Amino acid sequence: MADQLAQLADDRALLGRTSTAERVSDILRSRIADGFFPPGTRLSEDSIGGALGVSRNTLREAFRLLTHERLLVHELNRGVFVRVLTVDDVEDIYRTRTLVECAVVRGLGEPPYALDALAAAVEEGHGAAREGDWKRVGTANIHFHRELVALAGSERTDEVMRSVFAELRLAFHVxxxxxxxxxxxxxxxxxxxxALRTGERGAAEQLLAVYLADSLERVLEVYRRRVGAET
Structure with missing residues (x-):
């Protein structure tokens, strides 16, 4: 925990002079996604507030925002913890992903599509794999799906899926x-x-649907063994 807090203290500069709960929640969301605070970790108000140099009220508001995003959970008389997803949570995340991501691909207009960001995410994954950095491969994979959703050109969809992908990282950490x-x-x-480069939307959607089904099966295999259906 000491190492995490020391690195968190380095983020104080990101807060600037106008410290807000939203900025604090952005920092904590990023740190949770990176695995600095793994699922099940209790977050100390005093330690984190001191590391970031923010008031208890500001930190509590940030905790509230992240609880609303399902990244944290408040347990009565125990404190605030990074959420441990259940099997049902994981299944629902993938159900949402399938509904949204496949609909985005299905709803694309006529090609060509703006695929530079998607291609960059693919190359990011290849580069991380060459270095044997599989955690970064997972990050690149999420970047790929985030950019895929962005093809819809919908800020609201991007916002919804940002929360879904953040929850997905909790599953990956297990x-x-x-x-x-x-x-x-x-x-x-x-x-x-x-497939998208050649304008084959139907093929791309089918590849994506099978991809997500296989990914869910792999993640659930681990969850049923390490977390269990009755978390």
């Missing part, structure tokens, strides 16, 4: 073999990108 989880999707992201 997985004990990031290589096995993420490696197959490097090539599959490339396949989806290739």
């Amino acid at each position: 997985v004990d073999d990031a290589h096995r989880l993420h490696e197959p999707y490097i090539a599959r992201n490339q396949e989806i990108l290739r």
